Amino acid sequence: QSALTQPASVSGSPGQSITLSCTGTSSDVGSYNLVSWYQQHPGEAPKLMIYEASKRPSGVSNRFSGSKSGNTASLTISGLQAEDEADYYCCSYAGTSTYVFGSGTKVTVL
Amino acid sequence: QVQLVESGGGVVQPGRSLRLSCAASGFIFSDYAMHWVRQAPGKGLEWVAIISYDGKNKYYADSVKGRFTISRDNSKKTLFVQMNSLRDDDTAMYYCAKERVTVAGRGMDVWGKGTTVTVSS
Numbered sequence: 457q458s459a460l461t462q463p464a465s466v467s468g469s470p471g472q473s474i475t476l477s478c479t480g481t482s483s484d485v486g487s488y489n490l491v492s493w494y495q496q497h498p499g500e501a502p503k504l505m506i507y508e509a510s511k512r513p514s515g516v517s518n519r520f521s522g523s524k525s526g527n528t529a530s531l532t533i534s535g536l537q538a539e540d541e542a543d544y545y546c547c548s549y550a551g552t553s554t555y556v557f558g559s560g561t562k563v564t565v566l
Numbered sequence: 567q568v569q570l571v572e573s574g575g576g577v578v579q580p581g582r583s584l585r586l587s588c589a590a591s592g593f594i595f596s597d598y599a600m601h602w603v604r605q606a607p608g609k610g611l612e613w614v615a616i617i618s619y620d621g622k623n624k625y626y627a628d629s630v631k632g633r634f635t636i637s638r639d640n641s642k643k644t645l646f647v648q649m650n651s652l653r654d655d656d657t658a659m660y661y662c663a664k665e666r667v668t669v670a671g672r673g674m675d676v677w678g679k680g681t682t683v684t685v686s687s
Binding site for chain 2: 494502507543558
């Protein structure tokens with residue numbers, strides 16, 4: 457149950473697009489389309505942004521999109537805004553009803 | 567509204583026990599699997615455990631297996647985790663989270679604000 461690998465930090469200017477990666481193995485990300493992404497602002501609880509790799513819950517901005525290829529899932533934030541500055545975590549089903557989170561990426565809006 | 571409220575956190579000595587609770591409201595608690603997720607100070611999220619909607623199936627992260635027990639009381643709409651043999655590295659904010667739909671693995675869509683557990687002598 458090793459944490460999925462995410463870049464420690466990603467930054468971009470307002471209006472730009474950025475992509476966050478989440479790399480696992482053939483036992484988790486590569487085997488299931490059950491990857492979710494969470495946004496966490498300092499001092500707050502996580503918020504679901506993407507589920508099943510590419511689906512967006514109601515109420516989440518369509519500037520957020522997800523995809524998956526092989527052992528790597530990605531979260532793209534388009535039209536970057538100041539409010540998007542937060543930590544982002546991926547999470548994958550890892551078989552036998554267990555789950556694994558990524559190490560987290562801090563997004564900075566320049 | 568849909569809400570989860572954790573309680574029971576505190577300061578505890580290594581080797582001792584603690585029981586956390588998570589009170590649910592605003593949804594049919596007995597329909598959904600529930601998770602515990604923790605976050606050590608300044609660190610990332612770590613999945614801890616999941617319990618099926620009916621309480622019959624329970625699964626744990628290797629880091630807590632044999633020490634933590636997840637349970638639920640659907641009549642009281644409450645989720646629990648019994649934490650035994652606590653260690654320094656169990657120090658964290660503990661969140662409960664609800665599965666988005668009745669089938670597990672489809673995302674955790676409701677989270678509580680968390681309760682803090684500090685293991686220290």
